[in-house]
Amino acid sequence: MILAGDIGGTKTNLGIFKQENDKVISIIKKKYESQQYDSLENLLNEFLDLVNQAQLSEDEKQIGVACFGIAGPVEKSPDGKRYCQMTNLNWPVIKETSVSRLIKGMSVSLLNDMEAIGYGISQLGKEDLVVINQGKPQEGNRAIIAAGTGLGIVKLFWKDGEYYPSSSEAGHANFAPSYDKDNLQGQLLAHLQEKIQGDVGTEQILSGDGLVNIYEFLKGNGKYGKESAALRERMNQKDAAQVISEAALAHEDALCEKALDLFVSIYGSVAGNLALHDKTVGGVYIGGGIAPKILDKMGDDTFMRFFTAKEMKFPKFAQFNADIPVHVITNTEVGLLGAAWYAAKS
Helix, strand or coil, rough: CEEEEEEEECEEEEEEEECCEEEEEEEEEEEEHHHHHHHHHHHHHHHHHHHHHHHCHHHHHHEEEEEECCCCEEEEECCEEEEEECCCCCEEEEEEHCCCCCCCCCEEEEEEHHHHHHHHHHHHHHHHHHHHCCCCCCCCCEEEEEECCEEEEEEEEEEECEEEEEECCHHHCCCCCCCCCHHHHHHHHHHHHHCCCCEEEHHHHCCCHHHHHHHHCCCCCCCCCCCCCCHHHHHHHHHHHHHHHHHHHHHHHHHHHHHHHHHHHHHHHHHHCCCCCCCCEEEEEEECCCCHHHHHHHHHHHHHHHCCCCCCCCCCHHHHHCCCCEECCCCHHHHHHHHHHHHCCC
């Protein structure tokens, strides 16, 4: 059996899987709130207790291999074993060696969470994807960009009929504003540079916290509406980014609508840059926790307008991007499936 995990700063998905041909099938799985635990080892112990108490056969409880996609840079120690210090969660360093001890010395692999999503694409069906742009798909590279707690980006290189995910930390690259008639993206960058007195990473704009940053910028701008007391109270009681997006989608608040519009325009622009950078003729996939919750907004013309808004001097590149298929991944367990599939192939 395969033990797999998708370890995020907010949520952690764990599961036991078996392989059937080119697919992995879930035996048992559970979602956890990551911040309620102080280490992966403690969380894993709880899950393994659940597995042992479940109505499963002895064979189904026997773990032979494990893999975990983790939200952070995965590095190698001098002995070749991998480890990861998570980016948005204050856990001790996660090590292949220490996790292996928990499952009686079985083989353990650590992947960057976006790399795991890259492997998970092969496990998805049409019901797991929403088409944003049909495009003209070709054999060639793909890419995934995923805004959620943070911003993840992975490239899927096409070679000899297979895709090979390559993790990156491109979400922390400096933000580059695109042109708009009100120069809002440029003003947003200047605002955040002044606020933090330093460079602004794209994740500080394309993430849950990033949407809040955009909202606060527009509120201070004063041209797009005033914050209501009721909205502020809701933001104090619930996740602020969720409140902003819900109010925007319900057309309840002009300031929230403008914030979400600016967020999606930047999402489209950054995704379009990625498409050019990696020549992703095979498609761009939008992952993460935010896009599936704002599908109505992702599906209007805002995202694709900025996805195709490229260098005016060479208009052929706007058409190049217009021909690229774009899908939103709606299956929230794609990273878990990818980790299981990687382990199955190992």
